[in-house]
Amino acid sequence: MRNLGWLRVPFIFTYAFLYIPIAVLVVMSFNASKSPFVWTGFSTQWYTALFNNELIRQGFINTMIVAVGATILATILGTLLAIGVSRYFRSAIVEAYSLAPAIIPDLVLAIGLLAFFALVGVTLSLFSVLLAHVVFGMAFVAAVVIARIGQTDSSLEEASRDLGAGVVTTFRKITLPSLAPAIIAGALLVFTLSLDEFVIAYFTNGPTTPTLPIVIYSMVRFGVTPEINALAALLLLVSFTIVISAQRITRLTDAV
């Protein structure tokens, strides 16, 4: 820090800017007052209120269904895709195409999928949200796994094949174990992304099965309640835990 000179100013500003709003939410979630702005004393009543809120509970269950399903599918497809792209294609265009769903603006993907589901006659439900979440989830898994493949050398796989092992055996015995950390990290990231994803879910969901972010959106739209602070604190805790675990499993920053 000391040798940063004047760069300390923007450096400290950035971290204060990023974390003060989050800290305020967490502190206010323990506020006894009904106003989410004025601190009157410590209380955990908003957490109790949260657990008794039927809408939020249902939203949470819906979100978990989508997130678990999307994570499983995206992890399988994304891992295979990463291996296919880096081991068998070696083409920058195919790689860019595989990662495109992570870069395309969510609103564009959302309206495209809405139009597509309407055209082919897929009823909007949790299942259509799951299908949508797999697209970008797969790209994130592929990105993390491709980065990992770039660090490992392919001689073990070649040796395995030279010794007569087939594509499937080589994959099961050699490729998969060496990529395991990246695959787990990728899966954790997809899970968080799906858990928090709002825009695409908002467009591709049916009217009777709101996911948690959709519930939050309608709550926030109609005003500020301390219950949202409590929910925010819990969601932040979940995301932080998952992302830090993913980072410890593999160096996350390499892939982003």
Place this chain on the structure above:
Amino acid sequence: MSASTTQSGRGAARRRALTGRAIFAGPGLLYITLFMTIPVLLVLVYSFFQRGRFGGIVWEFTLENYVRAFEPVYLNVLSNSLVIAGTTTVLALVIGYPTAYAITRLPKRWRTVALVLVVLPFWTNFLIRTYAWIVLLNSEGPINSSLVDAGIISAPIGLLYTPGAVIVGLVYAYLPLVILPVYASIERLDRQLIEAASNLGASRVRAFFDVTLPLTLPGVMIGAIFVFVPSLGNFVVPELLGGGKTVMVGNLIRDQFLEARDWPFGAVLALFVISLLVILFAIQAAISRRINGTGKRYAAKQVTHA
């Protein structure tokens, strides 16, 4: 005989490559085509047809949706969005660049910690992060009350539901996406070039503007795209922090698809966002080719002079 052996060997290798492509990449590429490429192309197709009464479309060709986008009401929203997204991008770069620079000067193990702390908020719920600013900027919120307590203002001022609040919310949402690519480009920078500049008598400011900044421009461009494009398409922040008074393209697109049920016109507006994305990436690619070219020429000169 040896020729035929290598040929059959080559044939086997080729078959293995094709099997590998089909087994591994096949399902994923198919999935992306079905659930991303075709839907986006569908948006393009829809923009040329007439609207259905309850959403959807009627298959009659028209260019009217494009003409409509040039009506003053919509041109106004488009230019307004460009100004807000542009301001957001500039602010994010002004804050993000020096921060990224500072991170590259930290000791190795602190660098990782600093980077993780930058990305962490990005992986948390976007609505929650926007909601935090409703709490902060509210007339009863902590910013107003501390300004009043400090005697800087006598009564709370309206911070929320202004274009400024929208810009703050957007910078907050996308700042991590600027810092990462800029950090990567500064990290890759050849320090000897800067040393050379200062050895040749350039001041630190001059060395920065003549050497560091131009060479990190590809990273800056990537960061700018990652802020600018999603800012344009964001409808949540203008709604929650702008209070519906600031309308951006994203809001228009959302309304056309979910409320007005005019999908073809919504499609035209979405194409506006997509084409900006494509154009900006093309510019980025051109800049990065030029800079790599300069680097190579520089290296070649060094070799020939040695």
